[in-house]
Amino acid sequence: MAMNKNKLFLVLALFGILSSLNSQTKHWVRFSNKTGTPYTLSNPSAFLTPAAVQRRATYAVPYHFTDLPVTPSYINQIEAVNNVTVLYASKWLNGVVVSISSGSATALTTISSFTFVSSTSLVNKYKLDMPVIEEPPFFAQQDMRASSSATFNYGGSYWQTKQLNLDCIHSQGFRGQGMVIAVLDAGFLNANINPVFDSLFNRGGVLGTRDFVSGGTNVYNDDSHGTMVLSCMAAIKPNAIMGSAPRADYWLLRTEDAPTEKLVEEYNWIRGAEFADSVGADVLTTSLGYTEFDNPAQNHTYATLDGKTAPMSIASNLAARKGLLVLNSAGNGNGSPWSKIGIPADADSICTVGAIDSLSNVTSFSSLGPTADGRIKPDLVARGGNSWVSSTSTLGTCFQANGTSFSCPILAGAMACFWQAHPNFNAYKVIDTLRKTASNFATPNNSRGWGTPNMCAVPLTTVFKHNSIDANNFIVSPNPFNSLISIKIEQAIPGAVTIQIYNVLGAIVKTFKERDAVGKFTYDLSEISNGVYFIKISNANSASQLKKIVKQ
Numbered sequence: 001m002a003m004n005k006n007k008l009f010l011v012l013a014l015f016g017i018l019s020s021l022n023s024q025t026k027h028w029v030r031f032s033n034k035t036g037t038p039y040t041l042s043n044p045s046a047f048l049t050p051a052a053v054q055r056r057a058t059y060a061v062p063y064h065f066t067d068l069p070v071t072p073s074y075i076n077q078i079e080a081v082n083n084v085t086v087l088y089a090s091k092w093l094n095g096v097v098v099s100i101s102s103g104s105a106t107a108l109t110t111i112s113s114f115t116f117v118s119s120t121s122l123v124n125k126y127k128l129d130m131p132v133i134e135e136p137p138f139f140a141q142q143d144m145r146a147s148s149s150a151t152f153n154y155g156g157s158y159w160q161t162k163q164l165n166l167d168c169i170h171s172q173g174f175r176g177q178g179m180v181i182a183v184l185d186a187g188f189l190n191a192n193i194n195p196v197f198d199s200l201f202n203r204g205g206v207l208g209t210r211d212f213v214s215g216g217t218n219v220y221n222d223d224s225h226g227t228m229v230l231s232c233m234a235a236i237k238p239n240a241i242m243g244s245a246p247r248a249d250y251w252l253l254r255t256e257d258a259p260t261e262k263l264v265e266e267y268n269w270i271r272g273a274e275f276a277d278s279v280g281a282d283v284l285t286t287s288l289g290y291t292e293f294d295n296p297a298q299n300h301t302y303a304t305l306d307g308k309t310a311p312m313s314i315a316s317n318l319a320a321r322k323g324l325l326v327l328n329s330a331g332n333g334n335g336s337p338w339s340k341i342g343i344p345a346d347a348d349s350i351c352t353v354g355a356i357d358s359l360s361n362v363t364s365f366s367s368l369g370p371t372a373d374g375r376i377k378p379d380l381v382a383r384g385g386n387s388w389v390s391s392t393s394t395l396g397t398c399f400q401a402n403g404t405s406f407s408c409p410i411l412a413g414a415m416a417c418f419w420q421a422h423p424n425f426n427a428y429k430v431i432d433t434l435r436k437t438a439s440n441f442a443t444p445n446n447s448r449g450w451g452t453p454n455m456c457a458v459p460l461t462t463v464f465k466h467n468s469i470d471a472n473n474f475i476v477s478p479n480p481f482n483s484l485i486s487i488k489i490e491q492a493i494p495g496a497v498t499i500q501i502y503n504v505l506g507a508i509v510k511t512f513k514e515r516d517a518v519g520k521f522t523y524d525l526s527e528i529s530n531g532v533y534f535i536k537i538s539n540a541n542s543a544s545q546l547k548k549i550v551k552q
Contacts (some may be wrong), residue, residue: 025102025122026087028267028311029078029111030095032118037071051180051280059426061323066092074116083107088212090270092318093311097123097267123267155240156398157232159358160383166244166414168456169421176233176248179416180207181283182276182324183409184269185229186256187222194227195396196235199246205234210275211254212268223258224392225405229287231390231398232406233413241388241398244413251281256288266290266343270315277322282419284324285412287405289331289342289367305346306372313344320349325419325427327412329404330354330378331367339368341378346371351415351431353408354448355384360439362447366404369446378449379431380438382411411453418455433458441532442480442550474537480550483526487535489519501525501549502534509533525551 039047041063044056048067056063070089078096079086083104087097100107112120152170154161161167188209191197200206209219219226233243234250253275255268269286276284290312292299300310307313320326330352331342345352345367355366363385369377384407386400419430435441437458440451475488487499499521501510509528514521530551537545 024099027098027100027108027111028095028121028123029098029117030093030119031070031074031116033116034065034068034071034094035116036073037068039068041065041067047278049279052278053280055280055282055323059323061321064322066094066318067322070094070096071116074114077114078111081107081110084111088267088271090267090274090315092274092315093270152242153238154242155237156388156400157235157241157243160387160410161242161244163356163360163383163452164244164411164414165454165456166417169414169417172421172456174417174421176245176413176416176420179245179248179283179420180251180279180281181233181245181248181285181412181416182251182253182272182279182281183226183230183233184253184255184272184276184284184286185223185226185288186258187224187254188219188226188230188252189222189224189392190220190395191227191230191252192220193395194231194390194392196231196237196241196390196398199236200234200250205247205249207249207251208279209252209254210272212271212275213254213257213265219252219254222254223256225256225258225287226252226254227392228389228401229285229405229409232387232409233285233416235390237396237398240396241390244410245416246413248283248413248416251276251279266310266312269312273315273319277319277324281324283327283412283416284319285327285409286344287329287403287408289329289345291333291338291340291342300343302340303372305340305343307346307348307375310343310346313347316344316347317349320347320427323427325412325415325430326350327408327415328352329408332365332403332405333367334363334365341367341369341371345377346375348375349428351380351411352378352449353384353404353411354378354381355402355404355407356381356448356452357385358383360452361385363402365402366407366447369449376444376446376449378446380411380434380450380453381448382407382414382452384408384410414453414455422458439531474545474547476535476547476549480552481525482552483524484522485525485549486520486522487537489521489537497537497539499523500536500538501528502536503531 044053044063047069069091075086075089075096078098083101084107085099087099089096108120111117209217211219233245235241235243236246253272255272256265273284304310316326328345328350330345333339341352355363357363371377384404385402387406388398389401389406391397391399415430434453435450437454438451440448444450477486496515499512500508503509512523533549534546535549
């Protein structure tokens with residue numbers, strides 16, 4: 001996982017001893033149907049909150065069989081089997097995780113004999129051992145470059161904000177108001193008493209908490225990883241830090257058990273994701289990743305990373321298809337024997353986030369794609385090298401830390417603000433649009449994906465409608481180009497034409513006018529910077545057409 005962990009070799013050395021002391025085994029029991037459920041898709045308010053129902057209506061997300069809770073009578077029958085305890089159910093995957101006392105040879109046989117049970121399997125935790133993040137000595141605030149924003153004082157978080165052009169959209173008033181972000185992590189140690197979160201708690205910005213590891217609602221006395229993650233989005237302390245979505249509301253959900261190797265975080269995460277959906281969260285962000293089992297004989301292989309094999313990846317896609325904007329860190333494995341992304345970063349419907357440094361170079365640790373089925377990952381990148389986060393040892397202070405654990409929430413908060421600014425978009429369109437604004441859009445790859453998105457840009461293709469001039473009527477060459485570019489108009493366009501070059505922010509950088517709207521026209525664009533642009537051709541009747549060009 002993308003956080004502090006005990007050294008893996010020590011865990012493996014003790015594995016046999018721990019197993020002998022463990023009196024129970026955990027199994028996943030999958031059901032074949034939901035026959036007999038008292039719930040119906042026509043009455044979603046019986047199993048979803050009003051906020052969740054409203055989100056489905058807003059984005060026209062249909063209700064599905066997977067939304068229905070697991071049939072209660074099935075759970076009761078499993079629970080009635082001797083030596084079996086039902087730990088929790090998953091409605092999305094339609095099954096339960098059970099604990100069976102060791103030595104009970106007949107319990108699993110009895111469970112398998114039920115006609116509604118389709119399969120059973122041992123539950124094992126997927127693990128990815130990440131580099132330990134050591135907190136360096138506190139950097140005096142005056143040693144950090146101060147914010148140049150006239151509106152907000154970001155302190156040390158200014159440059160990770162500026163890389164995304166997020167300060168621009170913040171200055172327009174979009175700071176996450178009305179957006180709900182669910183954070184699934186290992187714990188939020190002392191977040192409730194950390195001064196950087198005073199504004200968050202004073203305004204009631206934490207909507208609730210759940211502990212899916214130990215039960216209950218107290219998430220403030222466990223691991224500190226989630227606190228640092230939360231600070232990337234929600235912290236506000238003038239001249240110290242301002243998160244990427246400082247006015248959003250948050251659900252804090254503990255799904256990862258950091259100090260032990262006994263619980264099944266993958267299924268805890270699925271429970272957390274289902275809960276986030278049920279309470280109407282808009283954004284779900286996770287800085288966790290898994291690839292290896294506690295038992296090395298059951299480790300994942302690279303072939304598993306196809307987005308549709310691991311239960312956690314399946315659940316991530318389901319969350320996205322139910323209208324949530326799902327982000328997951330790529331992982332910190334580059335340079336290790338497992339350099340690839342983990343689970344659920346392979347899911348096809350989510351935004352997988354890699355890490356860059358202050359110079360926008362991909363960090364040496366940021367995990368790589370592609371997925372096993374050849375898809376590009378990560379999708380986007382944000383600051384994960386020397387990210388500015390809240391300290392959890394000296395409350396109220398901040399420090400620099402490395403990891404996709406931090407690039408992911410920085411981007412999650414930014415995307416929440418972008419979505420707030422474009423409420424007519426759904427989650428898929430948010431990801432697709434930001435890919436088109438990103439620095440590597442023309443040549444996406446498996447280290448930085450589509451690149452660093454621009455939160456204050458909307459590609460012209462999402463704004464203009466150009467149906468009147470046949471796109472096949474003009475040819476642009478070469479494309480990509482270096483300095484000279486030619487436009488060949490195949491058939492005459494009525495009247496004189498205006499040819500305009502736009503950047504991704506929608507600003508016009510060059511304008512040309514031609515009287516005879518047929519033939520070949522060559523223009524020198526050597527003075528404009530390298531990047532993605534759009535050529536718009538229009539005539540006096542306001543008919544127009546766009547084409548994308550790339551200068552290298």
